[in-house]
Amino acid sequence: MREQLEALRDEALQLVNQASTQKELNDVRIKYLGKKGPITEVLRGMGKLSAEERPVVGEIANAVRGVIQTELEQRLVDVKQQEMDAKLALEAIDVTLPGRPKQVGQAHLLQQVTDEIEDIFMGLGYTIAEGPEVEQDLFNFEMLNLPKDHPARDMQDSFYITDEILMRTHTSPVQARTMLASKGEPIRILCPGKVYRRDEDDATHSHQFMQVEGLVVGEDISMADLKGTLEAFVKQMFGEAREIRLRPSFFPFTEPSVEVDVSCFKCGGKGCNICKQTGWIEILGAGMVHPHVLEMAEYDSTKMSGFAFGMGIERIAMLKYGVDDIRHFYTNDVRFSEQF
């Protein structure tokens, strides 16, 4: 019987090794280990054996069953793995094909630049102030030391709606409004926004454009503070290596007034086509708030002083990114927007 069992074992193990699917293994299991299988049969016939033989044969039979069982399970793991491998191999794809990207929109370039400027000045303790784009002559001009018939009004030909109402020509009326509302208290604001001038649109002029303006009012505010502030801004915006230069100029609402140049960020000051060989690029106008402007807004100009600065956002964007035509900002051409 021992021989019989061992033959059965060898036969079953051979079949286990040959099986390549779960079904074949299952068949082997049923055939050899099932209730009607030969081993069960051997065990069933043990009654005929002598009491001495019975435990010996029983042991052998159980050992054979155990070996087959173990081998079967071992083999099943391998077969399952192979089947999975085969299945996954069939599922293989070309991973270099393009994905299905989610379309993400872009912020307008002028917006990006505005946000950047806002963030820099918030870091310097400024908050954002805004005002109407359709403005009273009073705030746009008169409270900024530009009475009616002031020759400087020539500098900014305006879109009037009525004699007293116009499209604001700069963001400066926000200064006047904020000062009036602040009732003599210190101020530190940044005012971005759209402004309008009576210009024909061409590569360098736009009847609508964006400005950002800053105003600081307090005790002991000086030109030196203005210079330090603008230096901090310029280094953040255009790079640590940038320097600034102040040139005397004129604005009716500041005295003294300056134009501010930044050392050319393309050539570093050696001279190139961006800076017109001068090494410097004009980027903004600034000055100490004119005492009349402070007084019109009910500030005591003997105790309080302030500085203000203003710049064109299009100009900054054009310089920073090399854009050559201001109209690009307003046609919103996909081929333009996509680049930023």
Next chain:
Amino acid sequence: MLVSKQWLQEFVDVRQTSGQELADLITKSGIEVEGVEVRDAELNNIVVGRVLTKEKHPEADKLNVTTVDIGQAEPVQIVCGAPNVDVGQDVIVARVGARLPGIKIKRAKLRGVVSEGMICSLEELGFEKKYIREDEQDGIHTFRENVEPGQDVLEVLGMHDEILELGLTPNRSDCLSMYGVAHEVAGILNTKPVFPTVDVTEASETTAVEVRLDSEACSFYAAREIRDIVIAESPLWLKNRLIANGIRPINNVVDITNFVLLETGQPLHAFDAQKLGNQIVVRQATAGETFQTLDEVERTLDPSMLVITDGERPVALAGVMGGANTEVDATTTSIVLESAYFAPISVRKTSRVLGLRSDSSSRFEKGVDPRRVLLALDRAATLIAEVAGGTILAGTAQAGALQLEDHLIEASVSYINHRLGMEIEGTVMQDLLERLGLGVELSADALTVSVPTRRQDLMIPADLAEEVARLYGYDALTSSLPREASRGFLPKRNQHRRHIRRLLQGAGLSQAITYSLTSEQRAMQFNEQHDLHPVKLAMPISEARSTLRTSLIPGLLEVAQHNVARQHADLAYYELGSVYLQRDASLETLPLEQEMVAGLMVGLAEQHRVHGTHVKTDFFVMKGIVETLAEALDVSLTYESVKMPSMHPGRTARVFLNGESIGFVGQVHPGLSKEEYGLKEVYVFEVDAMALHSKEALVYQEISRFPSMTRDVAVVLDRSVTASEVETVITQAAGPLLQRVELFDVYTGENVREDQKSFAFSLRYQNKERTLVDEEVTTAHQQVVEALQSTFDAELRA
């Protein structure tokens, strides 16, 4: 303002400074020099030649062969093509080796004849056509003055000169004269300027001219009379000066008035005395009065304008332009010369209303220096007598008075230093201010400055701070930051805007910024609020940009039109910006600036060609964007079908928040989009951006540990019933256990009657306190079914 360096040299010594150096110094001190023209930069070897002989060229009809004395031992032979060349003329010769703009003169053979140089026109020397005499427009220039062969022509024409172009800001009108520029340059170079003295030699006869002022717009008027003059072409020196400063010479009298205007900044006018008579009355014009100015234009005046009259008729528009009726012409033999002080505002208005600007008006309107009114008159009279002959009658006819006193400013050294953030010594300030010709008294910290009338821009101590700073130089300025700390933050409104922008960009829309001004028709195209009045510009540049928008949609449609026309058919844009709503018919108040957010999509919303998927933009794509936005901003919107003239009547919804309309979403009316914007199918939305703001503060809701149960309900009901109506009924009927309703199927077609449709909703129930019992869900669900049956007569589908 153009400044000839050669002329400037008469008042300030600038020989040691090149034009460019001078320009840099002036710019650094506050007046921007916009350009420096070196007049002889491209010219040399050009001399006076005297034409000795002239013969026809043997081979060419239009050429002459001349011999010309150019001051050398032997005359040279020059072939000349100019029709006006003749024997005896003194001409301009570019010698062999000479340079002219773009040309180098070489010995040449013209049709076989040797030519050693070229006889030139003024144009070939770089003169503009307007400076060239009528009869020499097509030929060469001939000198009528005494010149000698071989003389340097550039010297004769005053062209060894550099011209600085000053870009003057409105406050520096004092530099609209050579005197003013001389003061400024002397201050910069730290020298003293010198000016010519004027001695009038008067005849024994006294002028009979009388002046009367009948208007306050003229505070002072003076006139001198000059007899026996001869009108002629001006001498070279005078013409050279005018041309260098951009003014066309006319005749000796007019040229002198222009010369003195440039020199002193005081505009003058010469009347023909015989045409004028002895009476001068300055008054306001009468309504409808007509008058022909020197430019031969008939002008209709109004009472805001100041005129000079001969007692009856106008003879000049005060400070702007003279009249044709008293013009100085070739036959004039005596003149009355005017010098006056007209109110800047009056001149400015007149010149504006008539659209007439002149060298005179541009100076008067900024205020001339009162101290130069009589000085300029005497200077001009003297020069006219010198250049045009004639005698100056005794006496100056005058009326009114001039404000000649210096203006005093009380400042302090500490104030100026404080304002600048610098530490400049009082004595240094004194020196700087004195260099500009101001009177300065320094006593400890006190700085008392007397400002002469020519510097009307210096009024207050802050003005002095600027004068000190610009001469001292800003390079010496140190940097600091305001000492006090300050709260820097982004206000809520701006945070909200940034939030909307991020969400829409995340949803695939790119930001557009478009013009606020559009055409009147487009301005109102997508806003149907009936109480709005268009806000129109008084003087638009074009109709297309004449009116303020009341909707962002037309601007976005223009963006789409632009891009679709350039083969970009799939677009998704948004804009966040103001619309301008005017409800005040009088237009006397500011319009409401309402911030809207609008979106536009056209073509495919999504496309992955290699994967064979694409989503075409339709109403629901656009609405989905609005829903996403609302969801993220925690506001709950409802939608109702609406008809708007510019929108598709069946594919547009009004958007409500808490029962109030805040905008719309839908397809632009295909007729409109096609015809006006060339777009077939375009979807848009526009809602009040600031309304999209949840009023409630966010509070954390505990996440329930208990499982939920989902039941579906499918009903067939009348086709006119909307999904939102059904959803409302479900929500009300289900009670508090209902957590979510989701429409997951809409069906019409087979097995459903034509006037009906089928909706299938999935309902999720949950009790946050305990595990749901099957029965309570069944009860709630049964209530839903019954409500649908009773409200819509709905039929339950299996």
